Amino acid sequence: MPIKPPAGGSTHVKVDASTSPTRPVDVDVPLLGPSGRRGSGSGLFVGDPQPRAGSSSAVDADATGATPAVIIHAAAVEARLPAPQSTLDHFVISARAILPEINSEGLRIFKKRAYAEVAEGDFVLVAVDPSTGLHRARRLSELLPGPVMLRDADSGFWYPRTVVEPTTRTQVQRYLPETTDLDADAFIARFDDKDVAELELKRIELGLPQLDSKHISIPNHQNRVAQSHEVSEAFAMWGRLSQVYKWQGQSDQRVYRDGQLAGFRLDINLTLWPVDKLLSLKFNSVVALTLRGYAPLNPDVFFAQFPNIESLTVTSQLITRSPFHGAMDERAYSRFNMDSRFTGLLARLPRLRELNLQDCDLQADFSVRDMTRLQVLRLGSTQGAAVNDLPGPLRFRVPVQHRNDFLRTDPDISGMTELRVLDLTGAGLRQIPFGLNAENGPSRLEVLRLGDNELSVAPSLKAMTALQELDLSNTGLDRFPEGITNEIPGKVLNLANNRITSIPESIELRAGCNLIGNPITDPASLRRLIQARIRTGADIWLGEQSNDQSANLWLRNVPQEQATEKLELWNSVSHPASSLKIGILKLSRTPEFHVEYPLLQRRVWWFLKIYSERGPDERARLNDILINEPSPGKMLDRLEAEIREYDSGRQNQPLHHLPKRPRFD
Template sequence: MSSPPIRANRRTDSNDPDAIIPAPNVTVHAAASALQTMVNTGHPVEHYRLAVATGLPDADAEGLRTFKGRHYVEMADGGFVQVSKDSPSSLWRAGLASESKPSGPLMLHDPESGRWHALEFSPPSTFALSVTRLQAFRTPLDFSHSSRDSDGLYRHDGKLYAVIDNQSYQVLHDHDASTPLAEVMRIVRPEDPVAADVDNIYSATRPGRSEPVVFDADQGWQGIVVGGAGGMQRGSADQPASPGLRERLNAAVNRLRTPQSRLRKLYPSLDSEQIRTLLRTQGDDVPSFLTRLENEYKTLKLELATWLKTSELAGGATNPSVERAAQEIKRCWKRQTGTTLQLDLGDAGIVPLSADFSHVRTLHLQAVAWSEGGENFLGGFTALERLKINASALARPPANLAQMPALKELDLRANHIELSDQTASELASLSQLEKLDLSDNPLGKAPDFSGMLELKSVVLRNAQLDDWPTGLQHQLAMESLDLRNNRLREIPQTVISPASDQLLAIANINRITLIEGNPFASGYWRRLEIYWQRVTAEYPALDHQRTHRCIPD
């Protein structure tokens, strides 16, 4: 978000002679939204109940009973209402036989019971907030030189803030208490555990005081009574709504929200301009685009919950490494980690995820108990430019590297990789690579570098190499070659006694090659010294660049 910088940690009391006058409380006047018009009806569902419902046929697969071209549905208590399709929401709405356009509440079908429930909302109960009530929640941040976003909130260091009566307060989204008519936020104390959520989502299970608030177009920020989920009727004790209906209810609520609101809930770190830009790129496909994202995130959360369950420690304790990784994966999906994802699994396994992480450019995995699940996990990262998998007991390079055409840097340090002819050939085919690190692996052999002409850095330190790597003479862009601590006993004649037309090219590689820690024979250095004397005789400028590289201890 491009705005003047936030003057954080500036107190605004009278003792500060340089205090900046805080921004006034923002009041936005707006007409009733299409959402409010859609869900607010003149009468409750009881007004539309049929007095007599005999002779209706059985319900079809959608739960509709069609008689003489009209549609009827059975409610949870056994009563019936007539319904018609509501054009704005594409949902069914209760109506009277005398109406050409239905005027009743929206209706939702519960596929588990076959019954229908009215989507009714009661007006939220709000009250004015007093200075005394909010005293304990104040923060010292001064937002007087920063612009609020379109949702009335300020963003600073990944946190959300509301300004009320010239004071700033940290707030969290309370999705459980929110309805389409009331987007409930929770004012929290920054020092409490509840305030630390990386997604800025309120959780009642985390310790800490809070105050539920909503933003009113006319009154500004108001306190709200949140018992019963903010007034939404989601079932009663004698007629509870099933989990299936609750999901349909949530889906219906999403369809009633604005596209901007739905996308901001998924990507809370994006500012208004980023939200608008992303929606514009979808053209006429915005509704289905948002539905796909919502379903994808829902599935991701279920997959991560299953992973947490299957990774539990002895006694049913949650694995802290897996828990941290699951949170970081959700933050990454929500675009809160930029284009980078770093996970340290503490030697736990990782599972495949169906979500799309094609926005990620850098992936760093540390201490993963590698298995087929790890291979499948990589399948969601199709646009990687940098991949690091360190200390993860890999026995071979990942099989799907060829499906990462943008990959420039590959770091597989400290694994158990032994290269076969096939896996060495697979690495050699990654012609776009610029950096390759296979150090601290029992490779046994190196890939042929002949076709990898973009290479700038190759690290093969401590890789149990007996033979000098091939294809290096073709590397014109090479800046560093590390062959230290291997089992090399000699250097090929093509390297230390090349033909005259190859002398300069080979010298440019040799001067950036490290070979310390190899078991060269005593006196082998003399052959290298003769080689460098030849090079400097023909190319004197290279003498000062050699700096003891490609010279054994």
């Protein structure tokens, strides 16, 4: 009985695998069609698997008028992809019969894929290169894109680009005639490819009519009353929007990366933001965005307008409200309502690397979960009062009756391995952020700021080998954190205003340390602090200032016969508000006041005696030091040096031995 040929009129032939070692298993590969290109009569191209019978992508050969073809079935061998091809012939298909009409971009869209016509009846599958916006040829079987495709305006056919031409000032100024040479050069630095620049310039040209000043309108949010200066601000903001839309702006708005222009900063006062306008525009140049105040934004639409945000700051804005019943206008802060829909979109912003939220109303479902690409996270002075009992992602509740309470929560930053800066200053924390010391935590942190939180327990720094700055000031700590060495942190260690009473011998006191406001009482630690000030030139520690503003502060253990004389001296040069009295009182904060009081006492009375003998000119120079030198210990050193410098004849030698300065090898 004769064998029935397969449907479609083609004939299938079995061959041995050795005759076709590069063909995959059980794949029907069409031979060269009448046009001389592979698959020219099939509507498919090399690497695209044949559709299964009955599928929506199957094409009836009789319906398309295809000629019979010989199909080869390869036997089982190891499948190997063919080497990438660079010529356009390897991307061309013939599929006019199944492709729809050309769209406004000169492409035919079929099953969400774009096809560009390169000749009469021949097409190339193309995709947009996300880094340039240009179309590039591609094949489904290959990940690597093909050549860049451009369209001829006259014929409508697409062709592969062979030469990359540079952008010129003439090209930029043809679309934007008012552009200065400086702005044109900045644009060229960002778009140095002529074809890429052309795409962006055409996009800008199409959107410019929407930025005409006649479209501006000031909304009325939260019983908003727009003052005259705010109307001016709204128009100025509109002007800045127009500028950055055209890749123009002031020097302080420009953001550079590796010496090249990356984009622009934009500050938006949302209380004046025309939310019903500009919905079709994209501000591609904005990479750093600041939002002040609140407006009922549609986050999907809003973030679509700013697709390239790398840094986002949200903060409050002072506004004027009109109360009901004819009451006088009142001033209040407009705070952004950070709901879950808005924060959910934050996690999906592909370029977002820095997030700063200050004075926001953060809702109970706010979370930083999934923001693992963040490198900088700052949350502070936020409005919150209650927390979840269970640890988890960063969450906040903002009861109306507790608008002045700070955030009290257990933030979860586990998985944020890219974090370089974590700033939770004044966020209302009660314990260290969840995941900070975890294996998948931010071990490469360079800046960690947890000041002004009631922590009591410090995080361990053992794994934070890259840490340069640590701020744990005003957190209630009574000891130094674990892991501090001579290199960690590298630049700043701020433990001010805690409950630390002594300094471990293993801790090096160096420039950048701040222990001011701690009740340090250990004599050895206090002497080390004196040496550290002499070595670094800065106060690492200062205690509480004495409340005793009388001469009695410096008359301790003075014999009675000398006390009367010294008291008269004090009264002769001091009055309640004098700079002399204020400056001398500051010396009670120094370590010397606690461990070298007798020597400090003699130095004070020697200075007062010399001061009383000097004329107005020299007193003026000494008063300048008393007023402007912030370090009490350095102040006394400078006063003594000034006296010795002025008294060239050494007629007034100190009545005490000056403190010895330690030698450092």
